[in-house]
Amino acid sequence: MKKEHEILFTPFKIGSVELKNRYVMGPMGVPAAYDSTGALSDTGIDYWVERAKGGFGMMYTGVMLVDYKVETPMGPTPLQNPMGFRSRALLLNERCDAYGAKIFAEIGMGMGRNYPGGMAPSDVEVFNFPQFKGIPLTVDQIHIKRDEMIEAAALMQQSGFAGVDIHTIHWGYLIDEFVLAITNHREDEYGGSLENRMRIVKEIIEGIRQTCGPNFPVTIGLGVKSFIKALNKASLTGEEEAGRTVEESVKIVKMLEEMGFDAIMTDTGTYDSFYYACPPIYMPKGHGIDLYGPIKDAVNIPVLFRSKMGDHDMCAAVVREGKADAVVLARPSLADPYLPQKVETGKIEKIRPCIGCNIGCIGALGETGAPVSCAVNPRTLRERETLPKKALCPKKVMVVGGGIAGMEAACTAKRCGHDVELYEKSEVLGGEMIPAGAHDFKPEMNQLTEWYRGEIRDLEVPVHLGCEVTADLVVQKAPDAVSLALGASPVVPKSLKGTDLPNVMTGVDALTNHAKLAGHVVVVGAGQVGAETAVDYARQGCKVTMIDALPGILSTGFVPCQHKMMLTDMLEHYGVEVRTSTKLAEIQADGVVVEPAEGGAQEKIPADHVLLCIGLKPNASLRPALVERGCDAAIYEIGSGRKNGNVLNAVHEAFEVAYSL
Ligand SMILES: Cc1cc2nc3c(=O)[nH]c(=O)nc-3n(C[C@H](O)[C@H](O)[C@H](O)COP(=O)(O)O)c2cc1C
Ligand code: SF4
Numbered sequence: 001m002k003k004e005h006e007i008l009f010t011p012f013k014i015g016s017v018e019l020k021n022r023y024v025m026g027p028m029g030v031p032a033a034y035d036s037t038g039a040l041s042d043t044g045i046d047y048w049v050e051r052a053k054g055g056f057g058m059m060y061t062g063v064m065l066v067d068y069k070v071e072t073p074m075g076p077t078p079l080q081n082p083m084g085f086r087s088r089a090l091l092l093n094e095r096c097d098a099y100g101a102k103i104f105a106e107i108g109m110g111m112g113r114n115y116p117g118g119m120a121p122s123d124v125e126v127f128n129f130p131q132f133k134g135i136p137l138t139v140d141q142i143h144i145k146r147d148e149m150i151e152a153a154a155l156m157q158q159s160g161f162a163g164v165d166i167h168t169i170h171w172g173y174l175i176d177e178f179v180l181a182i183t184n185h186r187e188d189e190y191g192g193s194l195e196n197r198m199r200i201v202k203e204i205i206e207g208i209r210q211t212c213g214p215n216f217p218v219t220i221g222l223g224v225k226s227f228i229k230a231l232n233k234a235s236l237t238g239e240e241e242a243g244r245t246v247e248e249s250v251k252i253v254k255m256l257e258e259m260g261f262d263a264i265m266t267d268t269g270t271y272d273s274f275y276y277a278c279p280p281i282y283m284p285k286g287h288g289i290d291l292y293g294p295i296k297d298a299v300n301i302p303v304l305f306r307s308k309m310g311d312h313d314m315c316a317a318v319v320r321e322g323k324a325d326a327v328v329l330a331r332p333s334l335a336d337p338y339l340p341q342k343v344e345t346g347k348i349e350k351i352r353p354c355i356g357c358n359i360g361c362i363g364a365l366g367e368t369g370a371p372v373s374c375a376v377n378p379r380t381l382r383e384r385e386t387l388p389k390k391a392l393c394p395k396k397v398m399v400v401g402g403g404i405a406g407m408e409a410a411c412t413a414k415r416c417g418h419d420v421e422l423y424e425k426s427e428v429l430g431g432e433m434i435p436a437g438a439h440d441f442k443p444e445m446n447q448l449t450e451w452y453r454g455e456i457r458d459l460e461v462p463v464h465l466g467c468e469v470t471a472d473l474v475v476q477k478a479p480d481a482v483s484l485a486l487g488a489s490p491v492v493p494k495s496l497k498g499t500d501l502p503n504v505m506t507g508v509d510a511l512t513n514h515a516k517l518a519g520h521v522v523v524v525g526a527g528q529v530g531a532e533t534a535v536d537y538a539r540q541g542c543k544v545t546m547i548d549a550l551p552g553i554l555s556t557g558f559v560p561c562q563h564k565m566m567l568t569d570m571l572e573h574y575g576v577e578v579r580t581s582t583k584l585a586e587i588q589a590d591g592v593v594v595e596p597a598e599g600g601a602q603e604k605i606p607a608d609h610v611l612l613c614i615g616l617k618p619n620a621s622l623r624p625a626l627v628e629r630g631c632d633a634a635i636y637e638i639g640s641g642r643k644n645g646n647v648l649n650a651v652h653e654a655f656e657v658a659y660s661l
Contacts, residue, residue, distance in 0.1 A: 001346050005312055007320045008327075009344055014058075014302055015217030015262035017162045019326070020100045021057035022319050023340040024265075024304055026330025027106045027165065027221075029062030029365060030372045031075070032381055038076030040088040046383040048092060051333055052101035055340030058326070059101055063108040063167040066152035070141045071110060071119050078155055079148060086159045093160030104219060105156040108167035109145045109204075110174035113183060114271050121178045122185040125231060127271040128561075134177070142190060146200060150207035153218070163217035163262070166204055169252065170223035171277045172270035175200060179252070180270075182231065182243055194248070198255055205259045217262040221306070224249040224266050224291050227273035234273035236569040243270060246291055250298045257299045264299065265328055266292045267307040275566035277307075281356035282441050282566050285311045289318060296323055304328050310354055312343045331361055334374040349454055352376055355444040359648045363560035375648035376448060378408075378655035386659060390417040395661055398423065398477060398633070400469045400622065401485030403431020405639025405650040407452040409483045412658035414459045421477075422461050425468040429453050431487050432616075432640060435511035439536045471625035474633065481634045481661055484623065485654065486641030488616035498587030499612070507533045507613035517542055519608030522592050524584050526553035530613035531567045537611075538574035545605055546576055549583040549597045556615070558646065616640060634661075 001009070009021045025048075033044025048059055068077045078085040089105075096103055111118045113126045113134040119141070120134025137145070153164045169176045177183040178190060179197050186192070190199050201220070208218055226243020229235045235242075244252075253264055268288050269276025275283060285308045296303045306328035309315055318324040332339055335354035342351045353376070357363075360373040360380070374380040395418045399410040402424030410422040428434070430449045437445030456463060474482055490506035492499050505515065507529050519542065523534040526548035534546040550556070553571075554564045571578055579594070586593040591606040618641050626635055636657045639650040 001344050002348075004320075005316045005343050008312070008316050008340075012302065012325055014163065014219065016215040017102055017217050019057040019102060021055070021340060022315070022326040023056050023058070024326050024328040025051050025056040025059035025333045026306055026328045027060035027062050027167070028330050028334070028361070028372070030381065031365075032371050033062070034075065036076070037081045037084050038078055039081060039084040040092055042384060043381055045088070045092045045095065047381050048103065049095045049099075050383045051337040052096035052099040054333075054336075054338035055344060056101055056333065057340070058162075059096065059103045060165055061103060061105050063106045064152070065108045065110065066148045067110060067145050069144050069148060070137070079152055082155050086155065089156075089159035089161065102162035104163040104165050104217070105159070105161040106165040106167050107149055107152045107156065108173065109149055112172060112174035112177040114172055118174070120174065120183070121190060122183065124177070124183045124185070127172065127232065130232065136186075139188060139190070142200060146203050146207065149204045150211050153208040153216070154211045157212045157216050163219065164208070165265070166201070166218060166220045168221035169201070170221045170267055170270070172272065176223065176270070180226070180243055182228075194251060194255075198252065201256070202259050205261060209260055218260070219263040219265060219304075220256060220261050221265040221267065222249060222252060222256070222295070223268055223270060223277070224288070224295055225268050226270050227268055227276040228270060232272050234275065234565060234569060236566070236573050243272075246294055250294050253295050253299050257301050261301060263302040263304060263325070264295065265304040265306050266295055273565075274562045275569075278358060278362045278562050279308045279356060280358055280560070280563045280566055281444050282563070282570065283308055283356070285309070286314045289314075289323065293323060302326065306330070308356070310339075312348060312351075331356070331374075334361055334380045335377050349451075352451055353444050353447040355448050355647065357647055358560035358562050359558065359646055362562070363558065367561060368558060373648070373652075375646070376651055378652045388415065391661065394418050395480035396478070397421070397658075397661065398469070398474060398479040398482045399485060400482060401431065401487055401639070401641060402426075402429040402463070402465075403485055403487045403639060403650070404433050404448075404452065404647060405641075405654040406431070406483065406485030407456055408651045408654035409485060409638060409658040410461045411452070411455045411459055412655050413483075413661055414461050416659060416661065418661060420461050421464065422456065423464045423467045423469045425466065427465050429456065429463065429465075432508075435508045438511035438514060439532055441536075442532070469622065471622060471629045471631065474622070474626055475629050475631055479633045481636065482626070482631075483654070483657060484621060484635065484637045484641060485639045486619040486621065486637075488618050488640035488644065490612065491615045491617050492612060493614070496584065496587065501587055501589055503589060503608060504587055504610045504612065507611045508616075510611050517609045519543070520545070520606055521609045521611060522547065522605055522607040523611045523613055524548075524592070525613035525615065526550070526578065526580065527556045527613065527615065528554060528559050528563070528567070531571060533611055533613055534576045535567065535570045535574055538571075538576045544574075544576045545579060545607070546571070547579045547582040547584060547592070547594060547605075549581065551581050551597075553578060553580060557644070616644060618642060618644070
C-alpha cells in the first residue's frame with residue numbers, strides 16, 4: 001500500500017461500533033436484493049458479501065421503506081414479514097461479519113413528493129409532475145409512520161445489523177420534505193420553525209433510543225445544500241439558493257448531535273437538482289468537499305463524506321486532514337466491489353472506474369425499470385451466476401475490434417481460459433471511447449479506456465494493432481469463435497449539400513483530433529454527443545449554435561435525467577444558442593441554411609465551422625463474407641457494430657457472449 005493511503009485503513013468508531021477502515025459502501029436501493037416477501041434474496045446477500053470481501057469496512061443497505069399502515073407500500077416491508085426478514089438478514093450479517101464488515105440498515109418513512117401519489121407534509125407539487133401534489137399527512141398519520149420507524153429499528157437490531165440509518169434529510173424524500181422550509185407549509189407542531197420541521201427526526205431518534213438502548217448506533221444523511229432556485233429548477237452555480245443553505249445545515253447538524261445521532265453522512269442536492277444528488281460524469285469528483293467543511297467543524301460526531309468521492313488520493317487527503325472521518329462510495333462500489341482491497345494492496349490501476357454514466361444504476365432504478373446493474377461491471381447484482389470460471393475445453397477466439405466491446409470480450413474470454421487474440425485496425429485500443437473521452441469534463445471515460453488497456457496487458461492478450469481483419473485472415477487462423485466488435489461511424493447524409501466543404505467535420509473527428517476551433521461553430525444534432533460538443537466548444541470561447549430537427553434536445557437514445565438536466569443547464573450557462581425544430585437544408589462555405597422542421601422560409605446562420613453530430617451507424621459487418629467463405633467459427637456480433645447503443649449495452653453483451661463461449 002502507498003504510505004499516503006494508510007490512513008484509510010485505520011479503524012474508527014460510530015457510537016459503540018468499531019469499523020475496521022474508512023471505506024463505507026453507500027446506501028443504494030436495489031429491488032432485486034429482496035424477494036417477494038420483503039426478505040433478502042440470494043442476489044442481495046451475494047451482492048453485499050462480494051463488497052464485504054472486497055474490503056468495505058462498513059456498508060449501508062439501500063432504503064427499506066417500512067410503512068404499510070398509512071401509505072400503500074411499493075412492495076412488502078420488513079415489518080410485514082419480521083420473521084422471514086430476520087432470518088435472511090441474520091445470514092447476511094453473519095456472512096459479512098466474516099470479512100470484518102459491519103452493515104447499517106437504512107430505514108425509510110416515505111418517498112414524499114419525489115413520486116406521484118406520495119404523502120407529504122404539505123400539498124407541494126411533485127417533482128417532474130407539477131400536475132400532481134403531495135397528499136398532506138395528518139398528525140395521526142405522522143405518528144403512525146414514526147412508530148413504524150421505531151419498530152423497524154428494533155427489528156434491524158434483532159436482525160444482526162450493526163446500526164440503522166434514518167432515511168434521510170436529503171434528495172427531498174419525506175423526512176427531508178419536512179425539514180426543508182420550501183416544501184413544508186404546515187402550521188402545526190411539524191411545520192414553521194426549524195425546531196418544528198425537525199420534530200419528526202427528534203421523535204424518531206428518541207423512540208429508537210428508548211427501544212434499542214444507547215449502544216445501537218443511528219446515522220442520518222444530510223444534503224447540506226439543495227442547489228435549487230425553486231422547486232423543479234436546479235441552480236448549476238449554487239446561486240439564488242431557495243432550498244437549504246450550508247448555514248442552515250450547520251444549525252441542523254448541531255441539533256442532530258444534540259438529539260443523539262452517532263454520525264452524519266453528507267451530500268448535496270434534491271431531485272430538483274438531481275445532478276448534484278446523483279452526479280453525472282460532468283460533475284467533478286469531490287464537488288461537495290468544501291461545503292462539508294463547516295459541518296465537520298460544527299460537531300464532534302463522525303462525518304462521512306458522500307457523493308463522487310471515488311478518488312483514493314482525495315479520500316486519503318480528507319481523512320488525513322481531519323475533514324472527514326470516512327468516505328462513502330456508492331456507485332464506485334458497483335463498478336468495483338474490490339476497490340478498498342486494491343487500494344490496500346497498492347493495485348490502484350486495477351480499480352475499475354465508475355464513469356458516472358448513471359445508465360445501469362440510478363437510471364435503471366428511476367427511469368428504464370431495468371434491474372439495477374452497472375454499465376462497466378456486468379457482474380454487479382449477478383455475482384453468483386457469473387462466478388469466475390475456467391473453460392473445460394478452451395477455445396481459439398478471435399476478437400475483431402478494439403473498442404470497449406472488443407476489449408471486454410477479449411478480457412472475459414481470456415479470464416475464462418480461452419486462447420484469445422485481439423485485432424484492431426487503428427494503432428490504438430479504445431474505439432469510440434476515444435472521442436467520448438476527449439472532453440476535459442469527462443475524465444472518467446479515459447480512465448475506463450486505460451483500465452481496459454491495462455487489463456488486456458495484464459492478461460497477456462496478444463493484440464494486433466493496425467490490422468484490418470479480412471474474411472481470408474479469419475479463415476486462415478481457423479478460430480473456434482470470432483467476436484465481431486466492428487464499431488460504428490458518424491452519419492454524414494449523402495443527400496445533404498455541402499458536407500464536403502472544408503469547414504465541415506463530424507463531431508467525432510473534431511473530438512478525436514482535438515480540433516482547435518474559433519469563431520462561430522454550428523453543431524448539427526442535439527443528442528448527447530452534440531450537446532457535449534456544443535458545451536465543450538462554448539467553454540473554449542467559441543460562439544456556438546446547436547440545431548436539431550426534433551422539437552426537444554437530448555431526446556434520442558437513453559440519456560439519464562441527471563445528464564439531461566445538467567447538460568441543459570450547462571448549455572444555458574455557457575451561452576449556447578439552442579434551436580430545435582430546425583432542419584439543416586444545406587451547408588455553405590460561410591454558414592448553414594436552415595428551415596423550420598414543419599416547413600417554411602429558409603434562413604442562413606453564419607458559421608466558421610459546422611460539426612455534424614447526427615448519430616452513428618454500424619460499420620459493415622464481416623459476417624456475410626465469413627458465411628460465404630464457409631467459415632466454421634461461431635460468429636458473434638457485439639457492441640455498436642451490431643446496433644446503436646451505449647456503454648452498458650456494449651459491455652454487457654460482450655460479457656454475455658464471451659462468458660458463455
Ligand atoms: C441505484 C442507486 C440507488 C440509491 N439509493 C439510495 C438509497 O436507497 N438511499 C440513499 O440514502 N441513497 C441512495 N442513493 C444515493 C447514493 O447513496 C449516493 O448518494 C449517490 O449515488 C452519489 O454517491 P456516489 O457518487 O458515491 O455514487 C442511491 C444511488 C444509486 C446510484
Ligand atoms: S452504471 Fe455507470 S454510473 Fe452507475 S455505477 Fe456503473 S459506471 Fe457508475
